[in-house]
Amino acid sequence: MPIRNQIEAVVQTLTNSPSFIYGTANELNTLADDLTKFPCVFLYPPQTINMSPQINGSVDNTFSVNIEFLFKTEFDQYTADNETYVSQALHLANQFIVKAANYREGDGRYFKIKAGDKAKCTPVYNKFDVNTTGVSLTITLATMYFDRY
Numbered sequence: 001m002p003i004r005n006q007i008e009a010v011v012q013t014l015t016n017s018p019s020f021i022y023g024t025a026n027e028l029n030t031l032a033d034d035l036t037k038f039p040c041v042f043l044y045p046p047q048t049i050n051m052s053p054q055i056n057g058s059v060d061n062t063f064s065v066n067i068e069f070l071f072k073t074e075f076d077q078y079t080a081d082n083e084t085y086v087s088q089a090l091h092l093a094n095q096f097i098v099k100a101a102n103y104r105e106g107d108g109r110y111f112k113i114k115a116g117d118k119a120k121c122t123p124v125y126n127k128f129d130v131n132t133t134g135v136s137l138t139i140t141l142a143t144m145y146f147d148r149y
Helices: 003-011 023-032 077-104
Strands: 019-022 040-043 049-051 059-072 120-127 132-143
Touching: 003 019, 003 040, 003 059, 003 077, 003 132, 019 120, 023 040, 040 120, 059 077, 059 120, 077 132
Parallel strands: 019 040
Antiparallel strands: 040 059, 049 059, 059 132, 120 132
């Protein structure tokens, strides 16, 4: 199952069940035009997938992902007027990290997020044609279950 499905499953557990869309920047811009429910979580395809062979014969994969937590905002609003959306989006990003670390599939957790791992979160203003504001989260997610070959 693609990692995006697992991320979407985590997103559906967030406060107010935000919408979820996946794609490249151009695809997200087009999809956002028809989106009726905000806030929305925008997931870009993973940029890097690191593969690490393990002693037990399995392979651990880590994915560097970029996820945006965005609210629809009005055009021509000043940055100061959008700070509340950034704050709410930051709350969603924090909640996502906690819930991803606890997300279970089958008998165990799906993602491994180690204490002390750093994630980068930056404010985003007036993004996409539909005009959205929020935060962009870049985080590395390690998947915990891969078959032995």
